[in-house]
Amino acid sequence: MQPVAIGLLGLGTVGAEVARLVMDREGAFARRVGRWVVLRKVAVRDPHKGRSLDLPIDRLSTDPVEVAGAPEVDVVVELMGGIEPARTAVLAALRAGKDVVTANKALLAEHGAEIFDAARRSGRAVAFEGAVGGGIPIIQSLGVGLAGNRFRFLAAILNGTCNFILSNMTRSGLSYDEALRQAQSLGYAEADPALDVDGTDTAHKLAILVQLAFGASVTTALIPRQGIDTLQSADIQYAAELGYTVKLLAVARDHGEAGLELRVAPRLVRRGSPLAEVTGPDNAIRTVGEPVGATLISGQGAGAGPTASAVIGDLIDVIVGRAALTARSLDLWPGGAPEPRLCSPxxxxxxxxxxxxxxxxxxxxxxxxxxxxxxxxxxxxxxxxxxxxxxxxxxxxxxxxxxxxxxxxxxxxxxxxxxxxxxxxxxxxxxxxxx
Amino acid sequence: MQPVAIGLLGLGTVGAEVARLVMDREGAFARRVGRWVVLRKVAVRDPHKGRSLDLPIDRLSTDPVEVAGAPEVDVVVELMGGIEPARTAVLAALRAGKDVVTANKALLAEHGAEIFDAARRSGRAVAFEGAVGGGIPIIQSLGVGLAGNRFRFLAAILNGTCNFILSNMTRSGLSYDEALRQAQSLGYAEADPALDVDGTDTAHKLAILVQLAFGASVTTALIPRQGIDTLQSADIQYAAELGYTVKLLAVARDHGEAGLELRVAPRLVRRGSPLAEVTGPDNAIRTVGEPVGATLISGQGAGAGPTASAVIGDLIDVIVGRAALTARSLDLWPGGAPEPRLCSPxxxxxxxxxxxxxxxxxxxxxxxxxxxxxxxxxxxxxxxxxxxxxxxxxxxxxxxxxxxxxxxxxxxxxxxxxxxxxxxxxxxxxxxxxx
The missing domain is CATH 3.30.70.260 (ACT domain)
Incomplete structure (x- = not known):
């Protein structure tokens, strides 16, 4: 049988970890999917940069769109992040008849309709477990394991940077600026943390979860959001005095006729309740569905290992042909779907x-x-x-x-x-x- | 297209809830699987018993093996529990070329090898999300979402009856007997709670999780177990004084060369840690894998609604053809597998x-x-x-x-x-x- 050839776009921390796992565990991988899996081409910014991975230089390319469309590539794994050139590359891959695995939340939140339309036209699958909650299998859980439910409510901690900062403001009484600097020095926050701390990243992820749980197509612009960058430590201390912890929550609630409530904002959560106890860089998603009731799933929401775990799970899903069946059964971001009714304040x-x-x-x-x-x-x-x-x-x-x-x-x-x-x-x- | 005909074995609380959902939500169901799903035959003990379900008497049968093998049935859903006649019926269904959905943990823990051998011979799938953790999608998570990981450790609260009793002994200082009576009066414990409180039910579920997470085929007899029925409230109070909560834990830990540690026993868990905070009838499963790190998933571990959620999810999985692909990729309970090496005390x-x-x-x-x-x-x-x-x-x-x-x-x-x-x-x- 022909091996499956992977085209990997992006060799940052997550991309390098995925490449390492594909190469180191090729035997275990082959047993799972029934074929050998090889890393055929990798798109990088600088092919001459020193790397710990043992990759022949002729497998490297500086053009992600070329890798995505290359005839010798079967499955494209997009780990560049950002909208462009990721969007063009993913669309090129789908049009060339390749399945796609991506961890790009911004891309799906903003261009989900276009990407899933392209996937439907070419009969291919887009798997995206790594786009929300790092290694937490929330996409599989909502789309497959809990697929028989009607969801009424979802509340989630989806940004590890914010949760780390808030946990430290709570525990050590630090100011926002002090906690941010500490997060940066420990690698939990980027040098430019704007998209994390202003709630945009959380809103991207909420848009994806809302598509899965409520079947509603919302772009990030429709989600009112407030970040943690204006929070004052005094309010965290008063909240504690009242028995609460402050968390940056993504919330979706179905108000029936009145519409869907969507919001990203710092919220007071009662201490001892499941989301209040999620600390440090962890993420967690709580859902309430009928008939399942309340379910909570938590784990490391970001980082090379957890995200690589999700990407490898998606790769297996795509290669064995399961992702295509899931895509057909879920019909995500369907074309021509009306905008959901959002409820008024x-x-x-x-x-x-x-x-x-x-x-x-x-x-x-x-x-x-x-x-x-x-x-x-x-x-x-x-x-x-x-x-x-x-x-x-x-x-x-x-x-x-x-x-x-x-x-x-x-x-x-x-x-x-x-x-x-x-x-x-x-x-x-x-x-x-x-x- | 032909509708999918379900043969349902057992119409207890879970069976009745599954039947209700299949009938009430036929439109939503059809959109998910691309075909209409009908309840064709139902095996019950007493066909003349009054039921709130509107089922014509000619769809009822008292013979589960006949329903399982009936030519007009496409998928068999086994919700009788216990070993016989469930085992004979499930084997009959598989031999007749039908996919099977079951929530029967005892059956899989004791006869997994025989059942999965029959499934492989006939090229059919057995889906069993409802067998462990009620509605918590732990089987999908371990088998699909986290499939790229090597697991080193798993600790879980898998019996809602025991967790309810222990929570009440902890919170209210009740004796075991008092807490058991309270659980029975609230419907959280059976009249005969022996298999719950002596750890057998937890060991059944651990055997299934160990197959998924570690690829090790163990029957319940191999798992040393100790229940909660001999616990004294004094020890729960002293544990609290030391900062711990007592939980009935199922634990599996890979000691590498030394072998696999398997155990069901009451354990002291530090207060504030994720498993310590799982109270009442809830279940939770904590896993540590490489590269994902620690993940926790929790929710209602039993009851009609949660278990029906798992069964409906499995039905969708089986009907769209995904469960067959999962079965092939996981190769559960493979024939002729050596017994795993268990580590010594x-x-x-x-x-x-x-x-x-x-x-x-x-x-x-x-x-x-x-x-x-x-x-x-x-x-x-x-x-x-x-x-x-x-x-x-x-x-x-x-x-x-x-x-x-x-x-x-x-x-x-x-x-x-x-x-x-x-x-x-x-x-x-x-x-x-x-x-």
């Missing part, structure tokens, strides 16, 4: 954590409570510490409140009115609670 | 919790410590509370110890010698720590 009710900077004088708490009450927001608990003798007499003092369930729209209006009060120094802080 | 080193009932007089702690030391077991911490004035002067008092790492063989010998001391009232208690 009026239909989303949640408890919220609020922090105001107020003038330290009588009646202020009363005026704020009055504004909240006028907008139908009722208060569950209040923290106001005695500022003590050391503080300047006229310095604003913090006032922390936890509300009962209230609609987002009512809270929007209330917060706007409160920030106009003379005794309040805006902007006030507001974080939702995910119960 | 000499090669297993762990920390242990010990409780002795000792005479309350000087020098006893010293004699016990001496015996332990003679066998190479060193002590990490000791709890001995002042018995107070209320106790009878000659009543034995408890002495609790936590050891450092020691081999099981050394500890076996030490415990035997200690229980022979005149100042000790045997039997002493010993529980391993799973770090």
């Amino acid at each position: 009026r239909d989303v009710r949640r408890r919220s954590y609020l922090r105001f900077s107020i003038a330290d004088r009588p009646g202020v708490l009363g005026s704020i409570a009055q504004v909240l009450g006028r907008h139908g927001v009722s208060i569950a608990s209040v923290i106001q510490h005695d500022p003590g003798e050391d503080d300047q007499p006229d310095a604003p003092v913090p006032l922390v409140m936890m509300t009962h369930l209230a609609s987002e729209a009512d809270l929007d209006a209330a917060m706007e009115a409160i920030d106009r009060l003379l005794v309040v120094s805006p902007p006030s802080v507001r974080l939702g609670v995910e119960d | 000499r090669d297993v080193r762990r920390r242990s919790y010990l409780r002795f009932s000792i005479a309350d007089r000087p020098g006893v702690l010293g004699s016990i410590a001496q015996v332990l030391g003679r066998h190479g077991v060193s002590i990490a911490s000791v709890i001995q509370h002042d018995p107070g004035e209320d106790d009878q002067p000659d009543a034995p008092v408890p002495l609790v110890m936590m050891t450092h790492l020691a081999s099981e063989a050394d500890l076996d010998a030490a415990m035997e010698a200690i229980d022979r001391l005149l100042v000790v009232s045997p039997p002493s208690v010993r529980l391993g720590v799973e770090d």
Whole structure:
């Protein structure tokens, strides 16, 4: 039997680990898929760079699109990341009749419809376990193991950089900047962490999960998002005082007729609940489906080893022909699907954590409570510490409140009115609670 | 296209839920598998029993083997449980060229080799996600999503009844008997809970997971096991004092040359670690693989809804033809495989919790410590509370110890010698720590 020839695009940390596993474990691999698997061509930026991998120079190319379309390649593994040239290369591979394995979340979140359309036209499969949650088999779980369910709810920690930073802000009381620098020095954050910390990366991954769990095609632009880069350590400490941990959560909730709620934002999660206990660079996905109930899956969400594990699993899936059957049964990113109905802030009710900077004088708490009450927001608990003798007499003092369930729209209006009060120094802080 | 005709064996709580889902969601089901799925024949004990399902009486049969072999049935779903007549029916189905979905852990653990041999001979698939962990997609995860890994370690909570009882003994300080009665009254334990609480059910499930994760064919008889039915609430309280929770764990660990460690036993698990926080009737499976690292998956481990979710997922898998490809790539329970090498107690080193009932007089702690030391077991911490004035002067008092790492063989010998001391009232208690 002919061996299966892999064309690998990208030889960064994940690409190098995949190449190593394909070469080191060729026997185990062959037993699993029934054919030998060989690394036929590899697209890299600089073919002359020193590498620990023993790859003949004639297998290297600087042109990913050429590798993707090369007639001697059977399966293309795209691990370059980013939109271009990954998009052009993946489309070239599919049009040339090759199956594709990719770990590129941005590409699928932004161009899923185009890519899956190309895959359908050529009858090929696109496998993408590595695009969400590193080595956690969440794509297989949602698409295959839990395929008999109707999902109502999904909440997930999908960015290891953010979770590492938040865990350290919580545990050591560090500021955001200090925790970010620590994450960078330990390799848990990039030199330019913008797409991680502003919630974009999490939104990419949520768009993919929502396609699988709810069959809804959303691009990242449709997902309201808020990152962790404006979080203050004071709010993490107050949340802890109230029994909560702050996590950057991706949330999708089916409100039935009212539509789908989608959101990426820092949320208060009750300590002791499963997502609150996910610390460091780990990721976790909690789903609630009918009939299965609640399920949680967690593990290392990024890094060479975990992502390579997902890519190798996908390679086996593609080579044995299973991925093609899954693609047909799931019909992901179908052409001409209407945009899903997203629910309005009026239909989303949640408890919220609020922090105001107020003038330290009588009646202020009363005026704020009055504004909240006028907008139908009722208060569950209040923290106001005695500022003590050391503080300047006229310095604003913090006032922390936890509300009962209230609609987002009512809270929007209330917060706007409160920030106009003379005794309040805006902007006030507001974080939702995910119960 | 012809519809797919299901033959369902067993219409208990899980069977009835599967039947309901197949009938209620036929549209969604057809979209997933590309054909209509109909419930053609159902084997029940009593066809005249009142049922909420709207099933014509001519689809019912009292003979599962006849339903399994019926020419008008395409796929057989076995949900009777127990070895016979399930075994005969499943073999009949496979020999008649039908794919099989089963949630029967005892059947696979005891007769996996025979059943998978029959499946291979007829080129059919056996899907069994529901056999382990209820709705948790652990079989798909190990067999497909994580298929590129080498597993070194697996620890799991696999019996919801035991976990519910232990959670309540921990939280409310109940005795085993009280917690069991509470579990029975809430429907979390059978009237005869023997196979659950003595560890047999957990061992069945471990045998299946070990086949998937380590490729080792073990029957339940090879797995040393200890249940929770002899646990005393005092030990749960002392464990809590030391920062641990007691869980019934299934553990498999690859010691390389020394062999495979397999064990079902109550274990001390450090509070705050992922498995310690799995409470109530939930199940969870933690695996450590290379390159993926540690992964945890948890959810409801039993009950009609979760198990039906797994069965429906398997049905889709079988009907679209994916299960057959998985079966070929995994080659489970291969014929003629040698029995795996199991490691000896000499090669297993762990920390242990010990409780002795000792005479309350000087020098006893010293004699016990001496015996332990003679066998190479060193002590990490000791709890001995002042018995107070209320106790009878000659009543034995408890002495609790936590050891450092020691081999099981050394500890076996030490415990035997200690229980022979005149100042000790045997039997002493010993529980391993799973770090």
